[in-house]
Amino acid sequence: MSTQPPAAPRPAAQPGTALTGLTPGAPVAVVVTGDGLALASAAGSDWLATHDPATELARLDAEARPRWVWWSAREALAGVLAARPDLRLTRCWDLAAVHRLLHGGAADDPSQAWAAARGLDPATVPQPGRDDQLDLVFGAAAPATVDPGEPDDPDSPLQPDGHLRAGWAHGGWTGDPDRALTWARLALDAQQRQQQSIAEVGAGGDVLTTAWSESAAALLAEELAAGGLPVDVPEAERVVAGQVGPRPRDAAHAAELRRHRDQQVLRLVQGAGEVDLRSPQQVRTLLAGLGLDVPDTRSWRLERLREAHPVVTALLAWREADRYATTYGYRWLDEHVVAGRLRGRWSASDGGAGRMTAQAGLHSLPAALRTAVRAEPGHLLVRADLGQVEPRVLAAVSGDQGLARAAEEPDLYAPVAARLGVERAVAKIAVLAAMYGQTSGAAGQALAGMERGYPTAMRYLQAAHDAGRRGQPVRTYGGRLVRMWTLPGGDVAAPELSPAEQAAHRSAVAARGRFARNAVVQGSAAELFKAWAAVVRLRLAGLGGEVVLCLHDELLLQVPADRAQDAVRALHEGLGETAARWCRGPRVRFVADVAVVERWSDAKG
C-alpha cells in the first residue's frame, strides 16, 4: 500500500474489502459517524452504513480480530460508549496516545499527531479558530510555503505544505461518508508512520508493546468515564451528613449552617467575629493574635499546636468538615453521581510522567467515603494494588541485579536493610529518598549506603537527575518522552542577578533534577500499571466484570459474585504475564495484594 496520503476524497471502495483476508491484529482504521463506520486497512476501505455502531464494532471485532486504529479513543468511542458502556473492543492503536508517548507534551490533537508522524515542524501546524477568524476579516491568506506547481485544493484534507487542514483536524470529516473514509485512510497512514518511528526510539523497554498498552489505557479511560464507579448514595450522604449535617433546604439554610460551623471555631477567640476561616491570611493573623506565629496554616503545622489553644483543634475539625461542604458534599454527589455511578472524565497519560488522571474527585476521594463505594447487587469488588512497585520498577529499568534479587522477596526492604546494615525503616527511607531526590533529614546519610549497595540503580537515577538539571528530556523505560520546562532566565544564571535571584535559579535547576529523577521511575511504573490494567481488562470481559477505578498502583474491579475468584486469578496471572513481557533485563518480581470485598473500605489500604 502506498504511504502517500490521498490528496482528495475518493469514492468508497467495494463493500467488504477492508476486513477481507486480514490476519488477526492487522491494523484497521475506523471512523465512527452517526450514519455508519468508515473502515480502512491494507486490504482496502469500506463504508458500513449503520445506526448501531456498537453492535457492528462488536461483531467486526469478534470476526476479524483487528487492531482498531483511531485518532483517539475519545473521538472514536466516547459517544458509542455513552450509549453502550459495556462494549469491549479487543485491540487498538490510539494515534493521540502513541503521539504523546513518542513526543511528550500534552498536545495530541490530530493535527499535532499527523505533523509528528510525517516529520513536519509542529510549530507550523495550522491553528484552528484564529486563522479562520482572520480569514473572515481579511480573506484567506495564501500559505507562505505554497508550491506554485501544486495548487491548493480546498477539498483536500491536507495543505500544500503537508499539514492537516485545521478544519479536518477538528471534526471536518463529519457528515459525509467519503470524507469519513478519507479520515480513516489518513489515520491508517499515520499509524504506519508511528509504528515505523518506534524502531528509532532508544528506550530500555519494548516501545511497541508500550504503544499497544498505552492505546489500551486510552480506551480503558473512555470505558471508565462511561461506566463509572458504583456508589451507595445513601451511605455517601450519611458520611457527608456526619460532617456537615443534613442536606440544606435552600441557599439561606446553607448559609445559616455555614455560619454555625464557623461560629464553633470563632466563639473560642475574643473579637474574632468577622474572621473568614477560608482565608489563610486571616487565619494566620488570628493565630498571631494568640501568640501563635506560623509561616503558613497548613494542617500538619497546626497539628503540633493543638495544645497551645483550643481554637487550633476546632479549626482542624472545621477544615475537615469544610471539605465536605465544598468539594465532597451534596453538590458533588448531585453533579457527578448518576444512577448510582460516580463518573468523571479520564485521561490515560495526562500527568507529567504519564500517569492516568481523573476528574470529579475520583483520584482523591477521602478515605472516609470509601465505605460508600460498594458493589452492586449480585456483585463483589476486587481490589488489587502493586506492592512496593516503584523500587521494583527501579530494579527493572536500571538493570540493577542486586535490587532485582531484593525484589524476589515479598518485602523488598528486608534484604535492602540487610545489605545496607540498617533497620528496615531506615532502608525504606533510603530507597524512597533515592527515587524522589530527597536530601534532607535522615535521608541524607542513608543515601550513602545506597550508593555502595546498589550502584547501578543509583547511576541510573543520577543520569536522569543530571539530564533534568540541564533541561534535557528523559525517556521512561517504555519510551515516553518526558520534557523539561524552560527556566525563566535560561539554563545558566546570568552573573548580574542578585543573590536572591541566583538562589532562586539554583532552586529551579534542582527542582528540574528531582522531577526528572522521579519521572523515570513514576512514569515507568505508570506504564507497567497500565499494561497490567490492559491485560486484566480483557480477561475481565470474559467474566462479565469491569474495571471501575484505576488509582496509580491500584485496580478496583466489579465482578459477578460467583466470578470473584476468577478475577483474583486474572489479576495475579495477568501481572505475571505483564512482568514477563515487560522486563528486558533482569527478571524482576512484581507482587499484587488482592482482596475481595463488598465495600472498598473493607480492603486494607
Added chain:
DNA sequence: TCGGTCACGTA
C-alpha cells in the same frame, strides 16, 4: 473575569 496562591485529598 482572570491567574496565582493556598490548602488538602489521593498515589
Added chain:
DNA sequence: CGTACGTGACCGAG
C-alpha cells in the same frame, strides 16, 4: 531541598 494530580476558596490585577 520528595514527586505527581484535581478541586475549590480567596485575592489582587486587569
